[in-house]
Amino acid sequence: MKNSPLFFVALFGALALSFGIVVLVSLRQLGQLDAYFDAGEGAAFPSRTPGLAARGLLVYRDLGCAACHTQQVRRPGFGADRERGWGERQSVARDYIYQTRVQLGQTRIGPDLTNFGERAAKAGTDQAKLFLNLFAGQGSMPAYPFLFEVRRIVGQPTKQALPVKSRAGYEVGPTRRAEALAAYLLSLKADFTYPEAQPLEPATEAKK
Amino acid sequence: MTSAPLTSTAEPPASDPRAIDRAARWALLLLLASGLVWLAVGGVLALIHSIQLHTPGFLAASAWFTFGRTQAAAETALVYGWAANAGFAVALWLLGRLGGAPLRGLGLVKIGGAFWNLGVTLGVIGILAGDLTSFSLLQTPVYVQPLLLIAFAAVGTAGVLAWSGRRVGRTFAAQWYAVAALFAFPWIYSVAQAMLFALPVRGTMQAVVAAWAGQNVLSLWLGPLALAAAYYLVPKITGRTLAAYDLAAWGFGVLLVVGPWTGGRHLVGGPVPAWVPTVGIACSLLLLFHFMVVAINLRDALGNPTGSTALRFVALGVAAYILGGLVDAASAMRGIAEFVQFTYFAEAQTMLAILGGFTLPVFGAIYFLTPRVTGKAWGSDGLIKLHLGAAGLGLLLLVGGLAGAGVKQGLELNDAGTTFAAIFESVRPWLLVATAGVGLQLLGGVFLAVNLALQLQPDSDGAVVVPQPSAEPVP
Numbered sequence: 001m002k003n004s005p006l007f008f009v010a011l012f013g014a015l016a017l018s019f020g021i022v023v024l025v026s027l028r029q030l031g032q033l034d035a036y037f038d039a040g041e042g043a044a045f046p047s048r049t050p051g052l053a054a055r056g057l058l059v060y061r062d063l064g065c066a067a068c069h070t071q072q073v074r075r076p077g078f079g080a081d082r083e084r085g086w087g088e089r090q091s092v093a094r095d096y097i098y099q100t101r102v103q104l105g106q107t108r109i110g111p112d113l114t115n116f117g118e119r120a121a122k123a124g125t126d127q128a129k130l131f132l133n134l135f136a137g138q139g140s141m142p143a144y145p146f147l148f149e150v151r152r153i154v155g156q157p158t159k160q161a162l163p164v165k166s167r168a169g170y171e172v173g174p175t176r177r178a179e180a181l182a183a184y185l186l187s188l189k190a191d192f193t194y195p196e197a198q199p200l201e202p203a204t205e206a207k208k
Numbered sequence: 209m210t211s212a213p214l215t216s217t218a219e220p221p222a223s224d225p226r227a228i229d230r231a232a233r234w235a236l237l238l239l240l241a242s243g244l245v246w247l248a249v250g251g252v253l254a255l256i257h258s259i260q261l262h263t264p265g266f267l268a269a270s271a272w273f274t275f276g277r278t279q280a281a282a283e284t285a286l287v288y289g290w291a292a293n294a295g296f297a298v299a300l301w302l303l304g305r306l307g308g309a310p311l312r313g314l315g316l317v318k319i320g321g322a323f324w325n326l327g328v329t330l331g332v333i334g335i336l337a338g339d340l341t342s343f344s345l346l347q348t349p350v351y352v353q354p355l356l357l358i359a360f361a362a363v364g365t366a367g368v369l370a371w372s373g374r375r376v377g378r379t380f381a382a383q384w385y386a387v388a389a390l391f392a393f394p395w396i397y398s399v400a401q402a403m404l405f406a407l408p409v410r411g412t413m414q415a416v417v418a419a420w421a422g423q424n425v426l427s428l429w430l431g432p433l434a435l436a437a438a439y440y441l442v443p444k445i446t447g448r449t450l451a452a453y454d455l456a457a458w459g460f461g462v463l464l465v466v467g468p469w470t471g472g473r474h475l476v477g478g479p480v481p482a483w484v485p486t487v488g489i490a491c492s493l494l495l496l497f498h499f500m501v502v503a504i505n506l507r508d509a510l511g512n513p514t515g516s517t518a519l520r521f522v523a524l525g526v527a528a529y530i531l532g533g534l535v536d537a538a539s540a541m542r543g544i545a546e547f548v549q550f551t552y553f554a555e556a557q558t559m560l561a562i563l564g565g566f567t568l569p570v571f572g573a574i575y576f577l578t579p580r581v582t583g584k585a586w587g588s589d590g591l592i593k594l595h596l597g598a599a600g601l602g603l604l605l606l607v608g609g610l611a612g613a614g615v616k617q618g619l620e621l622n623d624a625g626t627t628f629a630a631i632f633e634s635v636r637p638w639l640l641v642a643t644a645g646v647g648l649q650l651l652g653g654v655f656l657a658v659n660l661a662l663q664l665q666p667d668s669d670g671a672v673v674v675p676q677p678s679a680e681p682v683p
Binding site for chain 2: 004007008010011012014015017018019021022023026027029030031033061062063064065066067068070072074075078079080083084090091092093094095096097098099100101102103104105106107108109110111137139140141142143144145146
């Protein structure tokens with residue numbers, strides 16, 4: 001290793017090789033991935049995130065929600081993701097193509113949120129209930145009081161006022177950040193099954 | 209500044225090590241002192257985060273201290289604050305020593321070091337204010353990244369100059385690792401910046417890039433810095449040649465070629481091409497060869513005939529490094545990943561790498577090099593021993609607690625009948641143990657900082673000039 005230039009070329013090459021294959025080859029595979037147009041439904045999936053929800057993603061990122069919540073469902077049979085009701089199918093790369101900053105997450109201190117919007121709709125968790133959960137905390141999730149503000153009631157209390165006590169003439173209501181975050185969370189759903197995301201059925205495979 | 213030829217045919221005689229050490233005194237002390245401040249800041253943030261694990265409401269009323277932000281801030285303070293500064297100091301010092309020439313470019317080191325610390329300070333404040341990137345080990349806000357990169361280049365220049373201008377023609381394993389670490393970080397970090405933030409790639413490709421870069425921060429930056437320290441100190445302190453030095457080049461080469469491929473193991477079962485995690489798993493196994501070579505070569509650290517405390521730190525650190533490699537390989541396996549993925553176990557692995565595999569050998573190096581650089585002895589031997597105890601026990605409690613919690617959490621997560629509230633209750637005792645570990649780690653860092661302050665007191669008449677060992681390490 002007396003020859004310095006050769007040493008640096010080898011260093012560079014070793015990193016470039018792994019980068020070239022792991023990153024660039026998978027980029028070639030996924031980089032051009034596009035929405036899937038379903039003729040039956042007459043629509044393309046995944047659908048784009050509405051504006052307020054897209055702002056909510058920024059709130060989700062800046063509060064570090066991904067430290068406790070993943071957004072990736074593993075395939076049925078690998079872990080208990082389906083049994084926990086997080087999704088009937090595994091997440092695939094196409095689900096994420098419109099997300100500006102992908103929030104896959106690494107730890108499940110709370111539930112996976114890939115299909116939170118769908119679950120919330122089924123369980124009857126509307127925006128108001130979600131605000132209350134964020135304001136008061138839920139289980140091991142702490143409260144986020146800074147997402148709410150105490151404001152003077154002008155005329156009638158606003159529709160979004162939380163059903164909690166406040167000073168006379170004042171109400172507790174969500175800030176713009178809370179509204180965006182709630183819109184984002186309620187928009188989370190992977191409700192279309194792409195051809196590549198069909199759950200693999202081992203029994204039918206064996207018959208063939 | 210004279211420019212030395214890249215390959216020296218006629219070698220000028222190596223300088224006196226004492227002169228080399230003294231010349232670099234202020235630059236190295238600046239880096240070390242900054243590193244210790246960050247160790248304390250990171251320790252406090254890690255303590256807050258660790259308390260939030262079992263008491264979620266702690267400081268939760270403030271947006272500055274949400275669970276996600278304290279995690280990112282603690283990690284950034286420890287990696288970019290403590291590990292970067294201390295790693296710079298150790299790498300530059302031993303490149304100067306082994307090159308046999310006083311370090312050049314020390315002005316750049318001081319300026320670069322100051323700007324690096326400015327960048328990390330802005331970064332940690334930015335994270336607490338909500339500008340974290342949400343990519344593990346790459347959490348520094350987008351606006352400080354260019355500053356960090358330029359500052360790194362300034363400091364790293366001294367390392368490259370020491371390597372290319374060395375007066376000792378033959379190079380040692382410690383030098384390879386130090387140069388590789390200084391070279392790899394800007395490579396990895398600039399790619400991550402370009403592909404994640406400047407021109408973000410689409411969808412889950414971000415996760416692939418982040419896994420590649422994040423794993424390399426540990427495998428090719430922090431790991432090599434620690435190995436550089438260990439490869440230098442073990443033969444130097446024991447006075448014995450390494451058991452299989454011929455293999456050291458292979459161990460180095462395998463880390464360099466195979467190490468950067470292991471990032472995919474974080475994506476097992478994820479929404480990425482299936483071959484990415486598969487390659488990651490296979491390479492985690494191949495990398496075991498590297499850990500085997502390290503184990504064979506550095507096993508003398510365990511013997512410790514001289515009773516040196518610095519060597520005890522190195523021995524513990526090398527053990528933690530090797531254990532980390534084994535656990536990484538095992539947990540990459542799909543059957544095991546199914547349970548430990550997405551749990552505290554992954555956090556335990558990261559902490560083992562940062563506070564064990566990296567930090568402990570570097571503590572050893574700091575205890576060895578500082579007296580030689582300042583020309584004064586450590587203020588208190590007792591504090592060094594206390595630090596060893598606190599660091600060792602703290603690491604055991606922290607990593608053991610998180611790993612235990614992770615296994616329990618993983619098993620219960622995969623049983624759909626167990627609610628999150630029940631999981632929280634069952635892992636809580638383990639998390640309390642982990643918090644105790646973080647507290648001990650913080651205390652150990654304070655012992656070191658106090659000891660350094662004692663050493664630097666201007667009027668300590670007990671100033672003992674440390675005798676310089678005359679021989680350079682024989683591999």
